[in-house]
Amino acid sequence: MKVYRRINAIILCFLSLIFFSQLAFAQGLDALKSDIYSKLKCCSCKEAFEKCTCPEAKEMRAYIDALLESAASNDDIFYKIAKKFSLNTVIDAKIRQDVERGLIKEAGDKYPKIILTPDYFDFGQVTRKQGKLSKEFNLTNRGNAILIIKNIRTSCPCASVSLNANKNKSLYFGTAGAPKDWQVAINPGESGVLELSVDLASPYVKVGKMIRDASVISNDIIYPEILVRVEAEVKD
Numbered sequence: 001m002k003v004y005r006r007i008n009a010i011i012l013c014f015l016s017l018i019f020f021s022q023l024a025f026a027q028g029l030d031a032l033k034s035d036i037y038s039k040l041k042c043c044s045c046k047e048a049f050e051k052c053t054c055p056e057a058k059e060m061r062a063y064i065d066a067l068l069e070s071a072a073s074n075d076d077i078f079y080k081i082a083k084k085f086s087l088n089t090v091i092d093a094k095i096r097q098d099v100e101r102g103l104i105k106e107a108g109d110k111y112p113k114i115i116l117t118p119d120y121f122d123f124g125q126v127t128r129k130q131g132k133l134s135k136e137f138n139l140t141n142r143g144n145a146i147l148i149i150k151n152i153r154t155s156c157p158c159a160s161v162s163l164n165a166n167k168n169k170s171l172y173f174g175t176a177g178a179p180k181d182w183q184v185a186i187n188p189g190e191s192g193v194l195e196l197s198v199d200l201a202s203p204y205v206k207v208g209k210m211i212r213d214a215s216v217i218s219n220d221i222i223y224p225e226i227l228v229r230v231e232a233e234v235k236d
Helices: 002-037 055-069 074-084 093-107
Strands: 114-117 120-127 132-141 147-154 159-165 184-186 191-199 208-218 225-235
Touching: 002 055, 002 074, 055 074, 074 093, 114 208, 114 225, 120 132, 132 184, 132 225, 147 159, 147 191, 159 184, 159 208, 184 191, 191 208, 191 225
Parallel strands: 120 225
Antiparallel strands: 114 132, 132 191, 147 184, 147 208, 159 191, 208 225
């Protein structure tokens, strides 16, 4: 009986060791995730990245989980996040600087560089009776390789966006973006015009502060997704 009791005690100790090791590992992983999350953002909302419910935040968190499961280092995680989503997602200045250097080194001597000017416009006070508001933004390739615009889309069904480049103006696209086979090539030094429109009569527009974005997805290795934004104070 003493032998059996001793064996049972050893087994119990062994199982307890496994349980507490797994608990410690889970707690350590949660702390690591929180630290990584604190250095990231995904959209324009004021919510912390860890609590943000937008689709991009969910996709990024799932991607981070997969990288952690593959035993990727913190540096590698930030690098891959910036490469897949955008350098704009990294809010820690030191990490952002290191990642940008790495991305430029990986790109080599030739790479496209997307510039949007301006990238923000405030319509001021408007009324819903004004109907549609539009703002044009200059889109320029400041790099030394061809810039491929792969998609453009808006943040709200009340908004639409189009691109006029190479003497061709695209259709207006909404939250679903452009068709999968759509793309526009812009040579180094050349420009196009991105037009963002908002229909104030839309049921998606409410009285108060309005913020709407348009996303441009391209082959820019530093900023594969870049935003332009319009704001307004909507009166009834």
